[in-house]
Amino acid sequence: MIILTIIFMALATYSTRIGGYLILSRYPVSRRVARMMEVAPGCILISVLAPDFASGRVADLLALGVTMLAALRFSLFYTVLIGIGSAWLLRAWVPV
Template sequence: MIHSSTVIAIAFIAATTYLTRILGYILLKNRTLTNKQRQIMEVVPGCVLISVIAPYFVKDNPADLLAMIITLIAASKFSLLPTVVISMLSAAVLRLVLV
């Protein structure tokens, strides 16, 4: 069973990631961005998400390591919301199966 603290942490991570995207656009709404700047704005939320879950790379838990790999693959193919959903589901399923 998933602990309530885990659900709260996931909600805060999702909110932080989403706010990163929104605040960037709000702060830069009156500026004209180049294509390169727009591309950077698109990847910032993903960087925030990865920085939050990156410490699991050093853990010995294979479920978390596999979930991280799945998340990285999803991030390279999908937008933010599907990536977050895929990462949460893969982590939950792999923890149930492998732990």
């Protein structure tokens, strides 16, 4: 059941993302709109993650620092992987 839920969530995410591009591909898009479309996923990710970092847990704040440093050096894909991995490890090792 969990796998099925993950598959449906992935399909829903993909369909909304590709749907926007299919709709916008019929119209000329300005540079401003194109740039907004590029940064929107990052903004949404931040809005989902921000409450965790506002909690004040030391492990989460350390993971945020690690992720910020990774963002200066690596691409978005590797930064997300490093962020997830560091949060997981630090939550396991750093006391609350």
